[in-house]
Amino acid sequence: MLHPKSAARIQTIPETIFATMSALAVEHNAVNLGQGFPDFDGPGWIIEEAYQAMKAAKNQYAPLHGTRTLREAVAGYYAKSYGIEADTEREITVTSGATEALYASITALIDPGDEALMFEPFYDAHQANVLLAGGTPKYITLHKPDFTFRTEELERLISPNVKLLILNNPQNPLGKVFTREELETLASYAVENDWIVISDEVYEFLTYDDAEHIPIATLPGMRERTITISSTGKTFGLTGWKIGYAVAPPELTAAIRKVHQFTTFAVNTPGQIAMGHALGRLDKYLPEFREQYARKRNMLHNGLLKGQFAPHMPRGSYFMMVDIPSDLGMNDVELAQTLVKQHGVAVIPPSVFYGSSDEGGSMLRLCFAKTDATLQAGLEKLVEV
Ligand SMILES: Cc1ncc(COP(=O)(O)O)c(C=O)c1O
Structure with missing residues (x-):
């Protein structure tokens, strides 16, 4: 709840989805493939x-x-x-x-x-x-x-x-x-x-x-x-x-x-x-950095192919979109809630990043800036859905 004296221009600003999903991940002790940051230390x-x-x-x-x-x-x-x-x-x-x-x-x-x-x-x-x-x-x-x-x-x-x-x-x-x-x-x-x-x-x-x-x-x-x-x-x-x-x-x-x-x-x-x-x-730094992320991208992509979330192979960044199979009968927000609460894996529902199209409702965003162990644990949970 906002204070009643809050400025009008902040009324339409939603809470960032990253904070929401990370809080849910902690609450449900879930593997966090949601928020976009590495779960390992920098150099x-x-x-x-x-x-x-x-x-x-x-x-x-x-x-x-x-x-x-x-x-x-x-x-x-x-x-x-x-x-x-x-x-x-x-x-x-x-x-x-x-x-x-x-x-x-x-x-x-x-x-x-x-x-x-x-x-x-x-x-x-x-x-x-x-x-x-x-x-x-x-x-x-x-x-x-x-x-x-x-x-x-x-x-x-x-x-x-x-x-x-x-x-x-x-x-x-x-x-x-x-x-x-x-x-x-x-x-x-x-x-x-x-x-x-x-x-x-x-x-x-x-x-x-x-x-x-x-x-x-x-x-x-x-x-x-x-x-x-x-x-x-x-x-x-x-x-x-x-x-x-x-x-x-x-x-x-x-x-x-x-x-x-x-x-x-x-x-x-x-x-x-x-x-x-x-x-x-x-x-000196970049070759290994890029190689590390390319390997993680491939690991997530190949692992996802064993389940029912079809991945879109990214050409940049450390995010991957996957399609939600229509027979699950859920949109991205419903599925993201189900995944974190019942399957123990946090992802980001991308429809919040759209202002006009509804295409986001049929996808989820995963982050692969994660240790191999986190990726593996997340994959196991996604593949079982
Ligand atoms: C596209 C984009 N811009 C900006 C930022 C924020 O960058 P910083 O952490 O340096 O504030 C992020 C972080 O996720 C991002 O994905």
Whole structure:
């Protein structure tokens, strides 16, 4: 129950499904394949760096826009991996996770009455932040079975009120990686209609097989209109440290920092120092990281084939969608409740990530950022249904 004096604009904000399902998982002592974080620790060498920084008295406020070494490390890999040159003083802002970068960016841009286009299923914070800012989310469905969008559906939403296009690539929950052709289509609409694009790329390093992550900011006409957001929590499996960043041209960065200065002001110092160090060693770190997740993806996929939940093979992220067999006679919310209460496995019902289509009701989202033992235990429970 909300306090009766709560602001009107928060009345429509639901409790995040991740908190709901994780609480149910604890209550029923269930295997948690729901919330998107690893159930194993991040690399010891990064933790050691943070510890050393703490012991070296790096414990006071960091600069508002982030420690110099972390901003330099972000600029370094953007230049090397993507050919994007970012000015460390005027174009990179370190935030408390990608979550704060999203909040600051959307709050900085959306006025009441503005519209923001987003793909559904969406990441729930994208929708919530637009609502909190008094804006209106508009949804473009990524349709089953291959999770593509129809340009005519996008065109129907074009209006002078649209200010933002919010993209998540690689995509949570679908595991979709947008192709160059798809991104070019989106870029042409953004340029033609003068939209700002917020591109949430927290799974930028988790692509599989021949899928290539292409930041939309690298396409012609996009660098000057794109805010690219990422998260060291996802990249290094240390989600609890909440260190993310936004890379954007100077005027957009100035707008983001206006919100950031009075939201968190600065992000924890030892963690930033450690992450600056870690991002400088991506070349060494990434092959094993990617290999580990590709193996977990295959393990979950192959295990699911023995049961009745048909998996959609993801090309990115650490999520997998599965189809609910129609003869179970349950939608995703009913089945997720049954699974956690009667079968001891927590999953996410994705219909909460849709604003217009009902396609989500026929699927479940599983997370494979889990130890092999957790995956095995979860699979055993899913296969017995
Ligand atoms: C698409 C997406 N964006 C942002 C976040 C939040 O990132 P952070 O933990 O860095 O705040 C998540 C976490 O699950 C996510 O899946």
